[in-house]
Amino acid sequence: MLQALFGGMMGLSLLYGLIVGRGEQVASAMLEGAEEAVRAAFAMAGAFAFFCGMTAILRRAGAIQALGKRLSPLLSRLLGPELPSDALEPVLLNLSANLLGLGNAATPMGVEAARRMGGNSDRASNALCLFLVINSSSVQLLPTTVIALRAAEGSVSPASIALPALAATAISTLVGVLACKLMEARSWG
């Protein structure tokens, strides 16, 4: 997918640029892009380090486990009886880590949860489908990467998008969950 995206965009741009006589501009734009990426990564690095440092404290204080305990009743009801009992813990830890923006901690737990939910079947269970949809709709409380990028671009209020972003991610998760519940009724595939 990424090969096609990168190759397609670069190739199309060069071809189209040459046809309309902007080949030179396209080539220099690529170089500008490369330079800009390095500048952006450096500008963001400080905020990245800062947020990761602060959330590391939260993580060490046991916030993932504490949040997981609170989410437990809601999730065991949502995922239903199909959820293998040994999968509940990694699911809780994965979602709690995601909520706190600890992507690096969330992924291994998510992989473990998915492995236990997969079982021996080659067909995804309702619980697995729902878990994947929740994970891919993003449940982060504070979008720290976006805030870091906004700060690097000189926003007067980088965190001003926190509340609308939380509302938008809540809406997307809710729609995903509802859609899953509707589809479960008509068991597909």
Place this chain on the structure above:
Amino acid sequence: MGLILPLFLLLCLGAGVLRRVPVYDVFLEGAKEGLRTAWRILPALVAMLCAIRAFSACGLLDALCGLLAPAAALARLPRETLPLMLLRPISGSASLAMLKSILHTYGPDSRAGLVASVMMGSSETVFYTCGVYLAAAGVKKSRHTIPCALLAWLAGSIAAGWLVAG
């Protein structure tokens, strides 16, 4: 609204102090990991910003935005944000590069910049996330997973337009 960030930081610090975490040492550990992340995403960011800059310099991005304008108007989305919306479920680094480009061109506090920021935070890289976890589960029939995840992405993106005044 501006209180969310300071309150979140206070929560981090408060929880740490209360649980007797060595806050300075742990902060340093986390910061090191953050710097490593910035370093790790750099090559992909270079690739994707090159592609996006080229795509916009040759005029194809404008053409695409123009093509999508009617759909954008319908959803109250600034047309400049639609390419980001389309990239969001496909690639994390491409959408980050596109967000950067939008913030740079139109300003982080313009309506397009705000909608793009909210859009970026409202969804994950659907295909990547589902791909990794489906592979981990060893499942071939993913049933309604992808359609439902894409519906969630669509809802989040449209919500971004409605949630940012303008």
